[in-house]
Amino acid sequence: MRLLVVMLLAGAATPVFAQDHSGHAMAPAQSATQTDCGKEAAHHRAMGHPVPEGACVPEAQPAEPASSDHADGHAGMDHSTMGHEGMQSPQAPTDHGTMDHGATDMTPIPQGSPPASAGSGPPRAADAIWGAEAMRASRRALRTENGGMNVFWFQGDRAEYRAREGGDGYLWDVQGYYGGDFDKFWFKSEGEGTFGESPESAEIQGLWSHAIGPWWDLQAGVRQDLTGPERTHAVIGVQGLAPYMFEVDAAAFLSTKGDLTARIEAELDQRITQRLILQPRAEANLSAQDIPELGIGAGLDSIELGLRLRYEFVREFAPYIGVEQEWQLGQSADYKRLAGEDPSVTNYVVGVRFWF
Numbered sequence: 001m002r003l004l005v006v007m008l009l010a011g012a013a014t015p016v017f018a019q020d021h022s023g024h025a026m027a028p029a030q031s032a033t034q035t036d037c038g039k040e041a042a043h044h045r046a047m048g049h050p051v052p053e054g055a056c057v058p059e060a061q062p063a064e065p066a067s068s069d070h071a072d073g074h075a076g077m078d079h080s081t082m083g084h085e086g087m088q089s090p091q092a093p094t095d096h097g098t099m100d101h102g103a104t105d106m107t108p109i110p111q112g113s114p115p116a117s118a119g120s121g122p123p124r125a126a127d128a129i130w131g132a133e134a135m136r137a138s139r140r141a142l143r144t145e146n147g148g149m150n151v152f153w154f155q156g157d158r159a160e161y162r163a164r165e166g167g168d169g170y171l172w173d174v175q176g177y178y179g180g181d182f183d184k185f186w187f188k189s190e191g192e193g194t195f196g197e198s199p200e201s202a203e204i205q206g207l208w209s210h211a212i213g214p215w216w217d218l219q220a221g222v223r224q225d226l227t228g229p230e231r232t233h234a235v236i237g238v239q240g241l242a243p244y245m246f247e248v249d250a251a252a253f254l255s256t257k258g259d260l261t262a263r264i265e266a267e268l269d270q271r272i273t274q275r276l277i278l279q280p281r282a283e284a285n286l287s288a289q290d291i292p293e294l295g296i297g298a299g300l301d302s303i304e305l306g307l308r309l310r311y312e313f314v315r316e317f318a319p320y321i322g323v324e325q326e327w328q329l330g331q332s333a334d335y336k337r338l339a340g341e342d343p344s345v346t347n348y349v350v351g352v353r354f355w356f
Helices: 002-012 032-046 068-075 132-148 330-338
Strands: 151-163 169-179 183-194 201-211 216-225 232-242 246-255 260-267 276-287 299-311 317-328 344-355
Touching (some): 183 216, 276 317, 299 330
Antiparallel strands (some): 151 344, 169 183, 183 201, 201 216, 216 232, 246 260, 276 299, 299 317, 317 344
């Protein structure tokens, strides 16, 4: 009986930690000294004070080595996709040379003429697919739609009231054409006079106009005078755009009476704004002989210099104001004086320029 009681007491006194923990890695127990140091350091930190230099600080415990199973479990994990706050995966350096910056195209524009191979194909390759007859009609339509059409154009270059000493007057200068890029029928008319009197001059021209270059037309036709001793003239001249954007109209006239005269007109549009335009203009008339019945002397007959400022409400409609000075020269000036007129006249003009 005594032996049984002793055995029962021995079994009850066995410590709990005496169980089998062979499957777990046990952390080494801390010494009493390390525990006391930890309490002292924690006390300083709880008071908001730094731990004094030389104070008892617990030694850092060596990190527990990961077991091979634990290491293997993390070896294949991609931490860049984990949602751990504060963790960042290393990034590869950015190659700015290969970045696409949107619409910026840095491809260089080819210079020089195209290679010979660009035109090496057959000139009528489409005939093999659609047939020569179908392509002939297509090419005819292409030529018509890209310069072969006939168009009508009309412009009132000057339609103006002229305030001047000795009686206010008027002037018209219109022109237009019907035709294509190379050949046109061109018509012109101009004249002037004093209000309450018969027109001083009036004429109309009908011309065939043929393009002799990108900027110039050769013109030939007839001119009919409508006032004074009526005359019919053969006309030959050129009209176009001279260097520096001067619009030039030059023509020679041979009348049925054998009189040879010439006229040169030039004007230049100087844009102050997109709608406000200053236009200087010059005109010179010449004659190969005296024509007393027309009041024209040989040589340089007259010169006109004008300056007009117009405003284009639309391109087709532009009122203007300006001033123009006229001089009769040489024998023509003498004819003016004999008629009781001043060979030099200043005109203050108000008019409109239009086209359609």
